[in-house]
Amino acid sequence: MIYLIKAFSSTAVILVMLVGLIRQHGYSSKNYVKTQEYETSKELKPYIDKFFRDLNSHGIYPAIPTKFIMKFSSLDSHKSTSHVHGLSFGFEDDDKVEIYINKNSWNSFNKAQKHYIVYHELSHDILNLDDLNDSIENYGRIMFPYISRYNGLKMNDFIENMKHLFKSIK
Amino acid sequence: MKLKLIFTFFIIFCLSLTAQEISADDVKEFSSKLNDQIIGTIVDPSTGIKGRGVISIGKKIIFQYDVPNEWYPFDDIKEVVTRNLIESGNTKIYVYGKIDIAYYYFKNDRLIKMVNIDWEDLNFSLGDYIELTNHPKSNGLEFKLKSPLGWEIKEGDGPHIVKKFVSDDAMYLIFINEIEQFYSSKEVVDLFSNDADVRELLEAFGNSSGLTLSNYKIFTIENHPFIYTHGTLKKERMGYEMNGKVHFWISFIEDQLVYFMGSSYSDNDYYTEFFKITNSLKLLNQYY
Numbered sequence: 001m002i003y004l005i006k007a008f009s010s011t012a013v014i015l016v017m018l019v020g021l022i023r024q025h026g027y028s029s030k031n032y033v034k035t036q037e038y039e040t041s042k043e044l045k046p047y048i049d050k051f052f053r054d055l056n057s058h059g060i061y062p063a064i065p066t067k068f069i070m071k072f073s074s075l076d077s078h079k080s081t082s083h084v085h086g087l088s089f090g091f092e093d094d095d096k097v098e099i100y101i102n103k104n105s106w107n108s109f110n111k112a113q114k115h116y117i118v119y120h121e122l123s124h125d126i127l128n129l130d131d132l133n134d135s136i137e138n139y140g141r142i143m144f145p146y147i148s149r150y151n152g153l154k155m156n157d158f159i160e161n162m163k164h165l166f167k168s169i170k
Numbered sequence: 171m172k173l174k175l176i177f178t179f180f181i182i183f184c185l186s187l188t189a190q191e192i193s194a195d196d197v198k199e200f201s202s203k204l205n206d207q208i209i210g211t212i213v214d215p216s217t218g219i220k221g222r223g224v225i226s227i228g229k230k231i232i233f234q235y236d237v238p239n240e241w242y243p244f245d246d247i248k249e250v251v252t253r254n255l256i257e258s259g260n261t262k263i264y265v266y267g268k269i270d271i272a273y274y275y276f277k278n279d280r281l282i283k284m285v286n287i288d289w290e291d292l293n294f295s296l297g298d299y300i301e302l303t304n305h306p307k308s309n310g311l312e313f314k315l316k317s318p319l320g321w322e323i324k325e326g327d328g329p330h331i332v333k334k335f336v337s338d339d340a341m342y343l344i345f346i347n348e349i350e351q352f353y354s355s356k357e358v359v360d361l362f363s364n365d366a367d368v369r370e371l372l373e374a375f376g377n378s379s380g381l382t383l384s385n386y387k388i389f390t391i392e393n394h395p396f397i398y399t400h401g402t403l404k405k406e407r408m409g410y411e412m413n414g415k416v417h418f419w420i421s422f423i424e425d426q427l428v429y430f431m432g433s434s435y436s437d438n439d440y441y442t443e444f445f446k447i448t449n450s451l452k453l454l455n456q457y458y
Contacts (some may be wrong), residue, residue, distance in 0.1 A: 057351040155424050159352040
């Protein structure tokens with residue numbers, strides 16, 4: 001609720017501008033991952049920022065390893081990874097985040113799937129969470145291993161399942 | 171050119187009736203003058219459409235045309251004609267005088283098409299959808315909505331104002347700003363069903379100088395809840411104080427505060443027009 005009031009207060013500034021008065025307001029979202037310190041693709045950065053923002057809003061403040069790599073890779077071009085949408089190498093290693101997202105998969109994903117895959121891979125490396133079983137009751141969950149099956153899911157599904165996950169590990 | 175002059179004359183004629191209602195007799199008299207001018211005139215050299223005459227029935231002016239054998243009306247002729255009239259700025263007199271118009275098309279003396287346009291349609295109509303998903307200030311929100319015909323479409327001049335639609339004395343703007351977490355539709359419904367929470371939000375929203383908000387209602391647009399509220403804004407310019415009317419539709423969508431604001435600083439309250447624009451909103455990729 002406090003976030004909303006802050007946002008509304010911020011909005012009031014625009015209204016003040018509209019009536020011709022100029023005021024400054026300090027609201028800006030924090031960037032949790034600084035580009036200069038981490039190796040990330042520019043397109044992925046807003047999703048990474050939101051992951052940490054949402055963790056924080058659930059009262060979870062994980063340490064961020066100094067080795068932080070999250071970028072696109074042509075996973076399709078390697079036989080062993082040709083059907084992989086994302087790979088993480090920092091599972092149960094608190095000193096590193098190393099994630100590669102299949103660029104072709106990314107380009108084919110809808111908005112919800114893009115959020116799902118980023119939150120899924122970061123949950124491996126930051127929260128040390130493992131994949132869930134491929135079962136019907138896990139469908140829609142963040143740690144379900146087959147994001148490509150989520151092409152019918154919407155942002156609302158992602159939001160509800162992201163909150164379900166973060167509340168469960170708090 | 172001739173028709174333009176006639177219209178100009180008509181506008182002056184009607185405006186000279188200062189504050190008088192334009193009567194059916196006035197319309198009849200003017201139609202008669204138009205009729206003399208239009209008969210036999212090629213009104214569209216590219217198609218060969220010729221003026222056949224102008225008549226009036228009550229406060230409706232009917233323009234009649236003879237069309238060549240190879241001419242056929244297009245499917246959306248009413249929309250096209252309405253759009254052209256509004257965009258050419260030649261509708262004010264019809265709106266002012268509450269005069270309906272019609273276009274009748276004859277081929278070999280046989281009526282083949284009638285287009286009837288109510289004066290209300292000339293007052294306000296929505297045009298095409300504007301896709302705003304990829305606008306840098308939309309923050310990734312996938313949506314589109316229709317802009318009013320004849321209104322200027324401008325980029326927002328504030329940091330979170332995506333677009334503005336501006337007419338002579340009214341303005342409609344789209345505001346989007348990121349909030350600090352995601353909200354599901356159900357959470358927004360729950361939030362907006364709590365009167366105390368909504369009032370607290372609106373108090374924060376209106377807590378800036380000059381803005382007085384009245385009561386609120388919850389509206390559903392595209393299966394998503396919005397708070398509707400309205401009020402007044404005070405604006406001072408060159409020592410003169412103006413009171414504006416404002417209407418807001420406010421919601422949280424995903425992790426964005428979204429509101430649509432219509433405002434005017436005249437005696438006119440554009441609620442209906444603002445409502446129509448807002449109601450054209452399409453939230454994309456929301457449904458199964």
